[in-house]
Amino acid sequence: MSKTTESTSHYDHLEKMSTRDLLVNMNREDEKVAASVRAKIPQIEKLVDQIADRMLSGGRLFYLGAGTSGRLGILDASECPPTFGVDHGLVIGLIAGGDGAIRKAVEKAEDDAELGWKDLLEYDISENDSVVGIAASGTTPYVVGALKHANEKGILTGCITCNENTPVAAAAQYPIEVVVGPEFVTGSTRMKAGTAQKMVLNMISTSVMIKLGRVEGNKMVDMQLSNAKLVERGTKMVSEATGLSNEKAKKELLTHGSVRKAVQANKK
Incomplete structure (x- = not known):
């Protein structure tokens, strides 16, 4: 061949x-x-x-x-x-x-x-x-x-x-x-x-x-928060979706463990 x-x-x-x-x-x-x-x-x-x-x-x-x-x-x-x-x-x-x-x-x-x-x-x-x-x-x-x-x-x-x-x-x-x-x-x-x-x-x-529903809009809402860069990215995503300040968004992100859950808990 x-x-x-x-x-x-x-x-x-x-x-x-x-x-x-x-x-x-x-x-x-x-x-x-x-x-x-x-x-x-x-x-x-x-x-x-x-x-x-x-x-x-x-x-x-x-x-x-x-x-x-x-x-x-x-x-x-x-x-x-x-x-x-x-x-x-x-x-x-x-x-x-x-x-x-x-x-x-x-x-x-x-x-x-x-x-x-x-x-x-x-x-x-x-x-x-x-x-x-x-x-x-x-x-x-x-x-x-x-x-x-x-x-x-x-x-x-x-x-x-x-x-x-x-x-x-x-x-x-x-x-x-x-x-x-x-x-x-x-x-x-x-x-x-x-x-x-x-x-x-x-x-x-x-x-x-x-x-499978693992992306919302264009965001990786279920990504793992395995390093500082990803926590920062997730914080920005939560802040944009909820209107929270970066400080509050980060706190919510770390509390809930994912962008999806943090946004659901703080919807505008």
Whole structure:
């Protein structure tokens, strides 16, 4: 199978380029990513609606990938609790080779077609849950195998890949194929492909969380108050919504523990 992600870069003799030329050319390639993602909004929309329906019924969202793709899924999952105030077990990121692979590659882990499903079984996955496989190449056995098993069990499956007509897309009920073209450094999918995957993951999780009622207006009313910056942000949100002074808003925020609760207790 011919992979766009492995095709030869449009640029050559990179080692002879000036720093400015390297940066300008990388940026030129990055500019193409948003347009590629935009073209797939109809597919993203379908997946978001399906995931949200299941999560409103008590289901969870699983991201599954290897290497950069797996790390991006874990990143997106790990940011949902502090941003939206949801439990850590609601959005779960899994990577081939386990948590140790977040920092260091685990040899041949992604080549095991049964390992992904075994990882999902550790979480007692059920029909209410959704699984999104992430694989720039679209061929990762760890992801393909997990999606196939999930389909057999009646579990919703989607994927994010950066090649067309891949085994991962064939195994997903709701495939998202964001083809961004050759990488600046040939085959380095942590670049444009990684950026595209990050954008789609942001779109999925943010849209789903809004549908779950975790945003009001345009505010993260359930965010965790885990540091001074977030307390300051929350104070401003409470003050704007209630008309309280910053001092009183902060006191109410810390008393009630969330923007949502502080605003509800002090509505104008």
